Amino acid sequence: MLFMYALTGVGLFFIGLYTLIIHVNLLRKILALNIMGCGVFLVLISLAMRSGYSSPDPVPHAMVITGIVVTVSATALALVLMLKVLEMTGKAELYDEEEV
Amino acid sequence: MIVDKKKGIKRMTRLLLIVLLSLLAAALGYVILTLPKSAVNLQELVAHNVATSGVSNPVTAVLLNFRAYDTFLEMVVLLVAMLGVWSIKEVPIEPITDIRNPVLDTLSGLLVPFLILFSAYLLWVGAHAPGGAFQAGSVLGAALVLLLLSGRQPFLAFQGLYLHFTLVASTALFTSIALFTLLVTGELLKYPLAQADTIIFILESIATISIGLTLALLFFGIYAKQKEKQ
Numbered sequence: 001m002l003f004m005y006a007l008t009g010v011g012l013f014f015i016g017l018y019t020l021i022i023h024v025n026l027l028r029k030i031l032a033l034n035i036m037g038c039g040v041f042l043v044l045i046s047l048a049m050r051s052g053y054s055s056p057d058p059v060p061h062a063m064v065i066t067g068i069v070v071t072v073s074a075t076a077l078a079l080v081l082m083l084k085v086l087e088m089t090g091k092a093e094l095y096d097e098e099e100v
Numbered sequence: 101m102i103v104d105k106k107k108g109i110k111r112m113t114r115l116l117l118i119v120l121l122s123l124l125a126a127a128l129g130y131v132i133l134t135l136p137k138s139a140v141n142l143q144e145l146v147a148h149n150v151a152t153s154g155v156s157n158p159v160t161a162v163l164l165n166f167r168a169y170d171t172f173l174e175m176v177v178l179l180v181a182m183l184g185v186w187s188i189k190e191v192p193i194e195p196i197t198d199i200r201n202p203v204l205d206t207l208s209g210l211l212v213p214f215l216i217l218f219s220a221y222l223l224w225v226g227a228h229a230p231g232g233a234f235q236a237g238s239v240l241g242a243a244l245v246l247l248l249l250s251g252r253q254p255f256l257a258f259q260g261l262y263l264h265f266t267l268v269a270s271t272a273l274f275t276s277i278a279l280f281t282l283l284v285t286g287e288l289l290k291y292p293l294a295q296a297d298t299i300i301f302i303l304e305s306i307a308t309i310s311i312g313l314t315l316a317l318l319f320f321g322i323y324a325k326q327k328e329k330q
Contacts, residue, residue: 006132014125021117043132050137057143058158062167065159065234066174069311073181076318080185083322 002049009042026082026092030075037071154296156228163232164300168289171233172274175307178314179271185321200251208250215243223308227297233304237311244316248323255320267317270310273303 016036020029041064048056086092146158146166153161163171219239226232247254255263277299278289285292291299 003133007129010125010128010132013128014121018117018121022114047132047135050135051141051143053143055158058146058162059142059167061159062162062170065163065232066170069174069234070177072315073178073318076322077181077184079322080188084188 002046005046006043009039009044009046011039012036012042013039015039024093026078026085026094030078030082033078034071034075037067041067152293152296154291154298154300155226157226157230157232159230160226160232160300160304164303165289165291165296168274169278171307172271172278172289175271175274175310178311179268182267182314182317182321185318189321204250208246208252212243212247215239215246219243219308219312223304226304227301233307234311236304236308238315240308240312241315241319244312245319248316248320254316263313266309266313268310270303270307273306277303 013036016032016034016039019032020036023029023032044060044064044067045056048058048060051057082092085094146162149166150156150158150161153165155161155164219236222231222239223233223236224231226236244254281290281292282288
């Protein structure tokens with residue numbers, strides 16, 4: 001049962017990765033990265049229970065909360081960069097040079 | 101015809117990608133299912149040493165004592181992200197919405213004091229139960245965002261030097277405590293046993309305020325309209 005959560009985390013990671021590759025729009029890419037991060041956090045949190053004690057291992061939990069804060073900061077920075085791209089080009093998308 | 105061909109190629113690549121990613125997911129799932137019970141027993145290590153950390157919640161003990169440098173660097177990450185946002189986009193200290201809605205006004209007036217109280221509770225409870233500086237900081241940040249969105253201007257009375265000082269406060273405090281412990285105990289962020297709980301409490305309180313403010317300002321930086329260029 002415990003591994004259901006970890007497997008869900010793996011699923012989320014790959015859904016995010018697929019979206020990240022498929023979509024051109026930067027906002028979708030940022031959201032996809034966030035979903036991938038959530039998947040990783042879910043794996044870490046659920047695997048913290050596998051040592052067989054009644055309470056989970058606190059070290060992965062502490063790492064996840066650190067990770068969440070880092071994700072939020074990175075997302076904020078990415079969004080501001082995206083807005084800058086939008087302002088400069090009129091589109092929240094990145095192209096190869098030859099296409100332009 | 102060319103468009104059709106392009107579409108076909110696109111569909112083929114997508115299918116290929118789905119197959120590839122599914123294979124990868126299956127491999128990763130298999131790895132997770134066949135993991136050994138426990139490779140390194142960090143949990144026992146934490147459980148044995150939690151009494152010497154100054155707090156009884158093992159997660160807080162890991163965050164602010166055993167692996168305090170994680171939290172220290174995290175503060176730096178928040179600060180760097182903040183600086184990044186500010187260097188790309190000038191943050192105007194202005195209201196970001198013109199909405200003056202009586203329901204919103206009353207509700208935010210009622211909710212914000214409660215949120216501040218709740219944040220203080222989360223900070224306090226973190227010493228012995230789930231909670232702590234990050235949770236408290238996010239609640240505080242949410243309170244500030246609520247104020248911003250309901251047309252109030254929490255940064256009007258509180259800007260310039262004060263704002264900058266509060267933003268760097270927790271990083272500065274962490275740095276000075278790290279240097280202090282390096283001099284006193286000879287190890288980075290290894291607190292003296294008797295003062296551990298006081299140090300953790302001060303660190304968490306300052307960190308809560310810095311985190312809350314940074315999160316709200318990150319949001320503000322993204323949400324605020326760019327100033328009209330003259």
